Amino acid sequence: MRWVRLIAAMLLGALAVLIGPVSPASAHAVVVDTVPARGSVVGSAPATVTITFSEAVRLVPGKVKVVAPDGTPVTGGEPTLTGAVMSIPIAPAERPLGTYTVSYRVVSADSHPVGGGFSYSVGARSTFDGAVTGDAVHAGVTAGISIAKYVGYVGLTLLVGPALLMLSIWPRRLLRTPAARRGPRIMMFTGAGLVALSAIAAVWLQAPYAYGGGPLDATASGLGEVLRSQFGLAHLGRLVALALAVPLLTIRGFRGRGAVLALVATAGMLTWPLSGHPIASRMPVVTVLADLAHLGAMAVWLGGLVALAAFLLRRADARELRVILPVWSRWAALAVYCLIAGGVLQVMVEVGAVSQLVTTRFGQLILAKTALLAVVLAVAGAARLLVRRIVAGTATGWTARLVPGGAPVTWLRRSVAAELVVTMVVLAASAVLVQTTPSRNVGEEAPVVVPETYSETLTSPIYTLQFEIYPVQRGEHNTLHGFVYTPEGKPIPIEEFKVSLALPSAGLEPIDAPMAILDESHGLGPLNFPLPGEWTVKFTIRISEIDQATVSAVVNVP
Structure with missing residues (x-):
């Protein structure tokens, strides 16, 4: 029955993911300058068009084009990239007067494709109905990537939290019983499988995400490009960390197991910020470390709640719970502090102004996530207060004995279940958030020149x-x-x-x-x-x- 409830909570989160990205994912790098300027009229045809992005980008082969006023392509060769500046050589057009259309598709530093286009005119404007723009992202690919990220977050919590509890405060009596160990191990291995599945799906979907097409349109060359990119290397590193962590979880009697697992887990979790927003921010060291703390705290807190609700609050006796619950309460409080601190640091870097919390979709998602987190913290705070009163023997209106199935434990299990349900939706908001353009990039777009004539x-x-x-x-x-x-x-x-x-x-x-x-x-x-x-x-x-x-x-x- 407890697994049914957990699956129901995960499905609720998945539904929130599907509802979230109702439109294709926004690009995370923006065009901050073009030469010629967007919409401008110049006196003679330029030999080169340059586009400057807000962050370093990677070329998508065959996706950068310049079209002359009569509809013929005039791209003079392969574009070149110098950091965030792309230069496109232009061949002379047979009919040089009129409006030219530039179409581009690149991949930003945080692995998201940037597609778009603009126009400029030589002499005066003209009309060309065959103008092209950057390829749109397939809706199925967008939804698939958000779901893959959500599955990865869920898998990480099912792996990290229970593993930490089993290696530290799990009762030895339960560890010696194969039947009692089976449930937590299944949970951890399920988490490892979900993380691996998420990483493989993310790499597969990144190919059509970057180069265009539907979820089943990944090609060998596209996958090769993805695997050679920072995004692909980060996900390969995640799979390697999993391959090292799973055997360590099953080995017993290895004295340094805890330290090695902590190192492997940190390296594995580091692959999340290295393939997302934090690595492309203005302060990458700060945002990568903040995201690592945020992600680790989430995995410890939420994963620990799952293990408590599913196993410890059901199987541990009164003496064991009196030892476990205060320790877990302190760990949860520390995890919450790290979660909030990491989140605040990221918001300070990713949000350009306080007003953008209301005016941008990125800011609105942060506010929604914060509101949901506040509900969870309120429930967690009440549960921690009850734990303190029970351990101190001052609980009133309840049975003074802390036994599985007793009133305090029953209330704790229900509060933990409530925390889990709401937190699954918070994870869904996070999965959508990483697909949304950070507020720091809003307003940086190159302006369109509007002539007076x-x-x-x-x-x-x-x-x-x-x-x-x-x-x-x-x-x-x-x-x-x-x-x-x-x-x-x-x-x-x-x-x-x-x-x-x-x-x-x-x-x-x-x-x-x-x-x-x-x-x-x-x-x-x-x-x-x-x-x-x-x-x-x-x-x-x-x-x-x-x-x-x-x-x-x-x-x-x-």
């Missing part, structure tokens, strides 16, 4: 027109500049430049606007927009006695 590139069979209107407002005070080029970007002398304005939604027929020709290929004139709305601006340009073409654009006048 409306500009666009229009093409016809015989010429390319780039025009801009300033300031695009209701009334007469608008100026139009138009430049006519060959498709290759060379100026074309023009014979005639006509412009008309129409507002079909208001029933206004085309109105001619006077234009003057400057510098042979440059047209200039005032525009009058008497009403707000979607105005159709039509250009009729003649470049010789017989060569003439008309192009048009829709301009929104506020």
